[in-house]
Amino acid sequence: MHCDETAILREQSGELRAGRRRRLRRHxxxxxxxxxxxxxxxxxxxxxxxxxxxxxxxxxxxxxxAHTLPIPAAxxxxxxxxxxxxxxxxxLVLLALGAAQFLRPxxxxxxxxxxxxxxxxSWLELEMDLLDLEVQVLRGQVGRWLPGENGASDLDDLADxxxxxxxxxx
Amino acid sequence: xxxxEREALDRYLAGDREALAALIERYRRPxxxxxxxxxxxxxxxxxxxxxTWARTLRRLPGFRPDNLxxxxxxxxxxxxxxxxxxxxxxxxxxxxxxxxxxxDRIPDPGPDPARQAAGGDLGxxxxxxxxxxxxxxxxxxxxxxxxxxxFREIARVQQVPLNTALARMHYAVGKLRAALRAERED
Ligand SMILES: [Zn+2]
Numbered sequence: 001m002h003c004d005e006t007a008i009l010r011e012q013s014g015e016l017r018a019g020r021r022r023r024l025r026r027h028x029x030x031x032x033x034x035x036x037x038x039x040x041x042x043x044x045x046x047x048x049x050x051x052x053x054x055x056x057x058x059x060x061x062x063x064x065x066a067h068t069l070p071i072p073a074a075x076x077x078x079x080x081x082x083x084x085x086x087x088x089x090x091x092l093v094l095l096a097l098g099a100a101q102f103l104r105p106x107x108x109x110x111x112x113x114x115x116x117x118x119x120x121x122s123w124l125e126l127e128m129d130l131l132d133l134e135v136q137v138l139r140g141q142v143g144r145w146l147p148g149e150n151g152a153s154d155l156d157d158l159a160d161x162x163x164x165x166x167x168x169x170x
Numbered sequence: 171x172x173x174x175e176r177e178a179l180d181r182y183l184a185g186d187r188e189a190l191a192a193l194i195e196r197y198r199r200p201x202x203x204x205x206x207x208x209x210x211x212x213x214x215x216x217x218x219x220x221x222t223w224a225r226t227l228r229r230l231p232g233f234r235p236d237n238l239x240x241x242x243x244x245x246x247x248x249x250x251x252x253x254x255x256x257x258x259x260x261x262x263x264x265x266x267x268x269x270x271x272x273x274d275r276i277p278d279p280g281p282d283p284a285r286q287a288a289g290g291d292l293g294x295x296x297x298x299x300x301x302x303x304x305x306x307x308x309x310x311x312x313x314x315x316x317x318x319x320x321f322r323e324i325a326r327v328q329q330v331p332l333n334t335a336l337a338r339m340h341y342a343v344g345k346l347r348a349a350l351r352a353e354r355e356d
Contacts, residue, residue: 005340005343006333006336006337006340009321009336009339009340009343010321010336013314013320013321014320015320015321015322037343037347040343040347040350041343043350044296044315044343044346044347044350045314045315047292047293047296048296048300048311048315048316049315049316050293051292051293051294051296051297051300052203052207052296052297052300052312052315052316053199053203054199054202054203054206057202057203057206058198058202058203058206058215058216058219059195059198061202061216061219061220062191062194062195062198062202062219063191063195065194065219065220065223066187066190066191066194066195067187067191069190069223069224069227070227071182071185071186071187071190072182072183072184072185072231073185
């Protein structure tokens with residue numbers, strides 16, 4: 001392995017996979033320059049929070065905010081669905097069909113165009129959720145959604161999100 | 171999202187104001203610090219901090235981000251950029267024709283109030299070096315070291331590929347290592 005400081009950065013943030021991490025360890029043992037980089041990075045990560053700490057700045061604003069922001073009036077009553085494996089499978093198909101339809105809207109002419117995330121739905125996140133759900137089904141975990149188990153909330157949440165975004169997108 | 175964060179959100183959505191207060195205070199240091207250091211004393215940190223929470227909470231009943239802090243950073247970052255554009259336009263420093271981010275060209279407006287809290291010599295050098303970083307690099311460094319966000323999430327906040335976020339951190343670390351060298355030479 002040759003020098004790759006971004007691997008050291010990802011190791012430090014816990015985002016390096018095991019195989020890559022083993023290779024990086026071997027490299028660090030043999031490369032003084034990278035070893036020094038890793039040491040300095042660790043030092044910076046350790047010192048920066050105190051060096052950049054804002055102390056009590058913003059505390060009053062935060063406290064005021066906590067008392068002025070709207071609070072949901074009451075827990076929104078959720079429709080209670082009784083899931084059977086067949087319903088779960090059907091719902092999944094519907095969700096997948098629906099998602100296929102609005103997960104791929106007209107391609108953004110500029111993928112780096114900055115959109116306000118508070119107003120724009122995160123297609124990627126929803127796509128990841130769906131993928132996750134499909135994997136669970138493939139693993140035969142449909143039983144999680146049987147009546148009486150709180151696992152039903154996964155599908156409820158997803159359905160809610162789809163409906164909400166459908167409304168948002170008009 | 172962490173279990174504790176998820177529970178706090180659930181309690182807020184069920185009408186518990188204390189849960190909201192705890193969440194806001196929990197993220198005050200990284201989030202308010204980020205806004206403060208990215209607005210560089212232009213004086214709108216309070217307003218942006220409040221608007222960040224207001225916008226985020228408006229989305230919450232139907233939408234649950236998998237990383238709440240990352241989501242807050244995304245909203246805050248966009249507000250900071252908008253504010254910087256308005257500011258620059260107001261001062262007539264940028265022509266607002268091309269719509270490209272102008273933050274990099276905004277001149278240093280003065281002392282950073284957050285610096286008052288910084289500690290000893292090394293702490294002061296780090297704070298000054300961070301302040302001198304270009305905004306994109308400063309953002310990555312703050313999100314990584316103050317908020318502990320993984321690079322995957324930082325890349326999402328900045329809407330850039332993972333490698334770009336990593337490269338920005340690498341440049342930032344390169345510049346900050348000078349602060350460590352200066353300390354060793356003392
Ligand atoms: Zn090396």
